[in-house]
Amino acid sequence: MLSSFYHNAKIDKKWSLLTILIILLFGIPLLTILLNLFSGPGESWEHIKEYLLLDYLSNSIFLMVSCSIFTLILGVIPAWIVSTYSFPFRKLLQWLLVLPLAFPNYLTAYAYAGFFDYSGIYEQILAKFFEVDHISHIDVMGIWGLACVMSFSLYPYVYLSARSFFINQSQRQMSAAKVLGAGRFKAFYSIALPLARPAVVGGLLLVVMEVLGDYGSAYYYGVSTYTTAIFRSWFSLEEPETAVYLSAQLCIFVLFLIVLERGFRGRKKYQFNSESTYRMIKSTSNAYRQIMFILIIMIPISLGFILPLIQMLYWASITFVDVWSTPFLTIVWSSFYLSMITALICIFISLFLIFAAKWSRSHVIERLSSLPVMGYAVPGVVIAVGIMIPTLTFDKWLINMAKDYFNYSIEFLINGTLIGLIFAYVVRFFAVAYHPIEASIQKTGIRFDQVAQMMGVQKWKRMLQINIPLNKLGLISGVMLVFVETMKELPLTLLLKPYGIMTLSVKAFEYASDERIAETALPALFIIMTGLIPIFLLNRMMNI
């Protein structure tokens, strides 16, 4: 009865209209790119098909599959352990596990290349402390190395989504499993894991998108992927048409993945009663197992954070004086506020779109409202250009209008200003906010919202007093993830940043492209440090 009342309420046209407007705004860069699918590739397409495409495809697919498997292992197992068992340092380890997120994956890649470099730290340690005469060189710079290194820095996506699920999972199913005589492992394997699937798949989707969008690491490691193909045809072959054509194909592939994930999730909807979503009681375990747990959890932390950090600290120690002489705190501050504004706008729009879709009760709107997540699948440079082309047209039109009708000379309004840059960031990282928020809303359900609506409470009030507090954790993870992502973003920032604004990632890039890899360490450490603050806050909040 409740739901039939809810479903028969009047359709709100204004919200639907605004939803469509927002989606169109997001659609501008993507449409600019997708429309190029119809205008076809440039003349080099035949050349690419003949000599390169197979290599690009197989490498990209290999990376996607291997990174999915690695991040699944590195993410789900620790998530289960920290949310189920009690052992010393659990709280500390729980948040250390998120730290690799603070590393842009190209910096992790640089760090690993340096660590295993000829006479890098690894070989020096072997030679000094173990007196190994003949050191067999470990070459990380290849496709396997790339898959490993990217997984080390990306597993937190899977870990975070799996953990937030495990923490809030229903006690009932687990106790039922226990009563029926299932051990912890069995309960994990046959109850918790299948239930967590939607959350974990959401995390995996982020990983796959990151892998597909990566350029910096793949290029440095000499692995040709679909994204390097986009760059190559754009810049080396001078054919933006072909590059945009390739990007459009990439978009369609990601759309396919998203539809797949939705279909997969759609069949399994689990909603839990609020009374039963309290935490599971941690079982105390013996000392041997406690040590085992700590060791297992230390593996991803060491690989994704400690080891690259050591390399960066070493580099920073030898380059500190040189690099510190530049006005660093200004750079830190501009990175910080750009990322924060982007993060807030992203969650604001995510909330709006999700609820507008639910309230519109239109399947079309509901489908449409998840479209903006596609931005995340498109490499930053492509988005930047997708935004540059239409905004420039708009700006030029505006300038001409102002001149013709008001005889007033104005400058570019969007292009090369903070608005253009933040718009691009939002388009690019929207998915990062959307997924945790959507997952959270899916878990808490909209029952309270429905009850409140039945009682005649207005929408904005429901939003502020019910939906936002209920989904607080999802929102905070959304903010945190977008913040850190924006901090790390590079190619898009390079293209769209206004005069006089310098971000940490651009600074690091300047050094790296100058082949002064060691000098990237100080800006890198600042990216990591600023990234740590929200991670730290988030974890404290999640522990309450």
Place this chain on the structure above:
Amino acid sequence: MKKYSIVIFYLMVLLLNSCSSSSNKEKFQETQQEINVYTHRHYAPDKELFAQFEKELDIKVNVVNANADELILKMENEGEKSPADVLITVDAGRLERAKEKNLLQPINSEVLTSNVPKHLRDVDGHWFGLTKRSRVIVYAKDRVTKDQLSTYEALTEDQWMGKILIRSSGNIYNQSLMASMIANLGEEVAAQWAAGILKNMARSPKGSDRDQMKAVAAGVGDLAIVNTYYVGKLLNSPDSLERRVGQQMGIFFPNQEGRGAHINVSGAGVAKYSPNKANAIKFIEFLSSEAAQEIFSSSNFEYPVNPIVKISPLLQSWGTFKEDKLSLSNLGVLNKSAVLLFDQVGWK
């Protein structure tokens, strides 16, 4: 109340809007003269030099730093409204590309024609080289002697099987080297050359020029093809291990009996729609001047283009060499053919 939320959102946008446009206005309402420089170079001494220019001529220098390809794209999209006055790239091929795309304008400056030798600037004055480097063969001093080396072409001989280190073909310096091969020897021979180098590679191409030298030091191969300034950078690295790698490298300028070693420049051109053309010319003239050249070239261990300027002691120690006098415009014109040939022979 929901209207209010929309209003708040709108206000936020307006606020942002006003922030950015007010800062813009500030910039543009200044009476002080200025130039906007789009540059691919990002060395600390460059900035000091720009500051010196600001001080001497009282012209403010606004810098946009990015990859040359991206800067060219930016200028293309901005069209007539582009604020860019000067484009600086680290490769002649890119300058030539900017010229082909009609993004630069011809400059007639006696100062520049006398400061910059003819083969290092565009025939029509669209761009001018400012610093010079050579792409040379470096070798492990303990394993290879100078007299084993002669030309780029000789590197395809079987004695170097599994000995050569060179980075990927996506790199512009390799593309320019290949373009010079095509210009000098024709496509067919150039393709054979690339295939021959590929056959002799010690490993599949990856990493930077520095990484190639590190691999030589570690014994992965005996030779690497790198730009001269990277040797300088290794020798002056804050990392003692990198310095040691630099010391193990010998530099060999190839093709000295023939056409000379391949060279390339970083250079500048005045943007087609430059709003401050006169200042832009002054700026490039300043960079080619004797005083600036010394700093501008040594900031990156490069050779000055201005022949009266002395080269640094480190560069002197590598000796003088005969350079390929091929007009550098060719590097841009033949860039695409170079990329296509690389793909065809399978050089990643």
